[in-house]
Amino acid sequence: MIGSLSAWGQGFVNGTQDNARPDWVSQVERVRDHQDREAFAELFRHFAPRVKGFLMKSGADATLAEECAQDVMATLWNKAHLFDPARASVATWIFTIARNRKIDLLRKQRRPEPEDLSWGPEAEPAQDDALALQQESEHLRRALSELPDAQRELIERAYFGDLSHSEIAAETGLPLGTIKSRIRLALDRLRHAMR
Amino acid sequence: MIRHHLTDDILLAYSAATLPEAFNLMVAAHVSLCDDCRARLEAFDAVGGAVLDDICDSVGMSDGALAATMALIAGGPPVGVPRAARRAGVLPAPLQDYVGGDLDAIQWRPVGMGVKQAILPTSKDAAARLLLIPAGAAMPDHGHGGLEMTMALQGAFIDAGERFGRGDVEVATADLAHTPIADIGEDCICLAVTDAPLKFKSLLPRIAQPFLRI
């Protein structure tokens, strides 16, 4: 059970002054609160081909990847109330859904997941926490895109499950400490609200 | 207060989905108890999100894919197992899913010296078991071919001068001979995962060396 339209969905796209890409938070919120098909179609056009590409790079054939990408997007609709913008970008959230489907389909294994932590109906993440996390995600995305090609490919291949021991390099230079601290803060607030 | 955490390489491998099921279970169980590792894991997931969003080659969906997806949605959510919420008990929720309940649902089998074990049903490329070691007793010799991770769930064990309480994870490699001893005061229950030696080469060496650090 999720409360009515909350503050966190407002203004993220407008909140970034430069020509950064949309962060898709408001679209997920519109799906969550109003089952908005147009917002869903926007998400679908952006993410479904990426999920399909991700799954094919991970070893799925085109038919399976297509079917699975549809399934991932349907899951987004069904689980929109579980998205926490103070802890993940929309891209990250969709990545975790796609990754779990990949294990089901390609590895045929159960995927044990940590206990779920989510906001109850009476509390939601503060808007500035969500905004800060979304901005941090955008920084991370840019840092990744600005890495030298060879380094970026190593990271990409690690996430496709396509990296052998001897090919693993030492460091990436990605500013992961900042986003980790942001997530940690959000977890502390969430734990406090759960008490 | 957890003092012995998961390593970056294990968290990255969990995020990238390259670990055997038994090690996924260890990560899921520890992260359920440890918000530090949860934040580090979610940071690695954020890298995965950036890869998906930015540098992954997209592949066009078929005509009618959106309509097909809307039909899927109209069919209602799939009857799947919902992700586990926090549950009362000693075992974290992902472990309760494998055991079918909390401590009293564990089907213990004696392995000698008062020690008992319960092997959990995971894929064969690695093994997961719960161990019960009586207070003050030593874990029997349990040669492992490769990587072994042990996490205390109740009580504590002591190994090589370090104490491992609830949530603490000890990582041992094949060349490390070690003998955990349950702390006095309470029987120790822990989760131990080991890679099966025969399958070791296929899955774990790729994560043996971290390349993303937090």
Ligand SMILES: [Zn+2]
């Ligand atoms: Zn930890």
